[in-house]
Amino acid sequence: MPELPEVETIVRTVTQRLVGREIRDARFYSTLVLRADPPETAKRLRGRLIEAVRRRGKFIIVELSGGMQLTIHLGMTGKLLWNCAPGVHTRAVWELDCGTLLYDDIRQFGRIEVCEEVPERVARLGPDALLVTEEEFTHLLRNRRGRIKPLLLNQAVLGGLGNIYVDEALFRARMHPLTTAAQLGRERTHRLYAAIQEVLRTAIECGGSSISDYVDADGRAGSFQAHHQVYAREGEPCLRCGAPIRRMVVAQRGTHYCPRCQRSR
């Protein structure tokens, strides 16, 4: 499941290879992923130079000459692969002057957009979880009556966190997933902010988490799953106190926490 650290890893893997290169041709095989006309979209890309590759939240944004933007969201099972052979799950191919970039996506929850304006779904994003300052973060939580886990998953509030990293950050902050955001004081807000930053930075250093089949553009798996302390550890002992990790459903997501360490509501 690609979240911020996985997307960041992919962007870092492909940036140097792509910037300055030309898109010679593009092909799209799925109108679930590309909700537009494939030949027309390919035509808009042909001959463009890649000026920059950026990440915003979980989006990959490829800036092209002439103000065109290629925006990719990996959904649940999307992958960008460099110089790989296409397979049954290949949904898009970009032929560059120096190699081939593939978009593979088993479940097709991912989306590809090509347009000159910032796509609506990118414009709606809150501040990036990796770049947000503690002051901004404090402000985001203020006057929120909702519970902390759904709030952190809300991309319009904070961009980039997904289910795994929210659970891991809440554990490290020793905060219960159902804690009301507005009732956090300065101390607990600081603890949560620090936990999010720590989890994201360590996960990026590890090249992300490979839970099901995530790999970066060179096919390398991440290793942060070895550092998971609660995610997918239901029934296993808490690494801090030994109590069995519990699982419940919050915001329709599997939510993993230690009932002893994460008591504060």
Place this chain on the structure above:
DNA sequence: ATCTATTCCTGGCTGC
């Protein structure tokens, strides 16, 4: 504003 349920998808797993 905030909540819940539903939809989109397919591979992998469970249980008969």
Place this chain on the structure above:
DNA sequence: TGCAGCCAGGAATAGA
């Protein structure tokens, strides 16, 4: 071995 049924979840959407 086969197969039905269920589960995983990011994000949009509808409705309460």
